[in-house]
Amino acid sequence: MNPTAMGGGPARVLVVDDLEASRFIACSWLRRSGHTVVEATTAAEALIALEGDSFDLVLLDVHLPDMSGYDVTERIKADPRTSSIPVVMLSATYIEPEDKVTGLTRGADAYLTEPVDPGELLANVEAALRYHRARALAEHLAARLTRLATATFAINAATTFKSLAEAAAIGAADVLDAEATAVLTDPSGAVCVVMAGAAWLRPDDADVERWMASLNPGVGVAVIEAAEVPWHQVAVVARTKLRRPPIGITVSPLAVTTDDDRNLLRQLAQAAALAAEGLHTFAEEHSLALTLQRSLLPRTLPQVPALPMTARYVPASSNAEIGGDFYDVIELDGRLLIAIGDVCGHSIEAATVMAEVRHTLRAYAVEGHRPAEILRRVDALLERFHPTGGLTTMCLLLVDLEAGTMAVANAGHVPPLVVDDQGAHYAHVHGPLLGIGLERPEATELPLPLGTTVLLTTDGLVERPGIDLDEGMEKLRAAVSNTEDMDDLADRLLAELGQGKRDDIALLLLRRLG
Structure with a gap:
């Protein structure tokens, strides 16, 4: 329906009648009432006109030379493009009650018999138009509201x-x-x-x-x-x-x-x-969360020519809360204690526990405790003071450059990925996570030959919903290079494996050069 007709006033009417006199009379009455009229003498002409133009109402003679007006009405109502156009049937031959029933049953909105009074014809036309306009307006508004709801949903999403x-x-x-x-x-x-x-x-x-x-x-x-x-x-x-x-x-x-x-x-x-x-x-x-998180991490790493290091921290892409991922490097009279860990959860509590764990780790390291003993003591602290929110994973490496070794103690964390001239493999070091008071093994001493690269990471880099953790770890293993510049390597791994993750990522790389 055209906008003018939707709002009321004159309409475009298609008058279909093979008798010139009848058609002339009906068209004259409609034009005097202000309507625009298009004439057709056959069903074929009417259907072509409806296909190529827009009309607000069809005044249709039942008895046409090429097709019954009943069939024309059914065709109009069956076509989605014209189904809403009201059809007023007019007949001088089909005037019995059953004829009207047939016409209305097959889709007509009104059925008049000739001779018809001009007032009756125009009143039926106006009534059909009024109903059609109200329905069209309601459908128009409903469609607009539906589109508004869809647009609002997209905006909010x-x-x-x-x-x-x-x-x-x-x-x-x-x-x-x-x-x-x-x-x-x-x-x-x-x-x-x-x-x-x-x-x-x-x-x-x-x-x-x-x-x-x-x-x-x-x-x-x-x-x-x-x-x-x-x-x-x-x-x-x-x-x-x-x-x-x-x-x-x-x-x-x-x-x-x-x-x-x-x-x-x-x-x-x-x-x-x-x-x-x-x-x-x-x-x-x-x-704010990122600023606070970074304030809890080391500002710089020790500059050790024989053991260059690089680290990255990437917050979860979909989480505004602070997380519990951390890393640290502590110099200890010729040796270095390297730590990476993850306090479970994203909250101020997780960040608070992480800060406690990191400071406690440093204190026990300075006291000279072995890596496994440090984990036992941190475990006792968490079990006592954070029994419900202190579950933590951690991996410790005590690197002795003079001996060319590293003592590795693991507490439920992703094991170190060691990359040497034989390829990349995960160190077989395991142990229960911290905060649950379980017995834990001593550290495992592993060789650290010249040219060896070690990667430590939190599970945010290898974990993805719906994918097995082992599969993520294998992707990381296959992606690591032992000859690539470590800064370039760290950036590439984050670009390839760390995009769109729901968890924070802490990553630390070290390489023994001499």
Whole structure:
């Protein structure tokens, strides 16, 4: 149905009758009432007209030379493109009650018999149009609300500012059936401009940025008419807090002609502003957690020419909370105690326990305890003071460069990956995790020949939901090189195996050179 007819007033009517006199009379009455009339003399002409043009009503003679009006009605109602068009049947020959029943049963919206009074004909036409318009309007609004719900869901599901801008632009274009542009500012201050369904000239991003910076809409939603927008679009801007930059959505003025259009645009902008606020908050929390996490890790590693080292820490990509992953290197009179560990969980409690474990580890190491004894003492501390939230995995390497050995003690952690001229293999060192008070074995002494690389990592690098841990460990083993620069190696491993992980990743590499 065309927009004018949907809102009421004159309609486009197809009159189908093979008798010229009858057709003339009906068309005259309809034209006097303001309707636009198209004439057809056969069923074939009518069906061709319906296929190529848009009509709001069909006035159909039952007795046509090439096809029954009943069959034509069924064809109209069976076609999804025309099924909603009301059909008013008119007949001078099929006038018995059963004829009317047949016509109405096969799809007609009204059935009149000739001779018919002009008032009766026009009243039936108006009644059919009124019902059709109400139904079409209801379906139109329902479809718009469905698209609005879909757009709002996509906006709320966005996990980045760019995807949020894309969802807002696509949603506005879909809901209003028009070209749309969404403008967002991310926490770094960069302006993201995304267009959807765009056929008009794209505004320069710098112009958009300057225009957005000049706005001060306050808190809430404001619609700005085309005359006030540099590229002559209707814009809606919104924000939830004064300290946040506003978000903007612009569309063609032709798409915003009613209050309903403006309200839909306001709702989209409000949803986008709320979603942007969530992303801003998440970014702030993630930055704070990352800063706190890094403050609990060593700022630098010891510079030992015979044993160069490099380390990485990567927070979980989908978690704003602080984790319990850590690493440490402690110099001990010619030897080095290298530790990597993971306190279970993501919370302030996990970070607190991690800090305690790291400081306790350092204290026991300075006292001169063996790696296995250090683990026993840390285990006792966790069992006593953190019986419910202190489960921790840890691996210790006591490296003796003069002897060319490393004593390895493991407590439920991913074992060290040793890479030498024979290839890469995991050290066979195992033991129960910390915090449960179980007996644990002594450290295993392993050779550390010249040129050997050792990789220590937390399970975030090798663990993936739905995939066996052994499979992840094998992928890591196959990816490690013994000749690659360690910084390059660390970055490559994180790029290949560490993307999109739900857990933090701590990674430490060392290589004996002399």
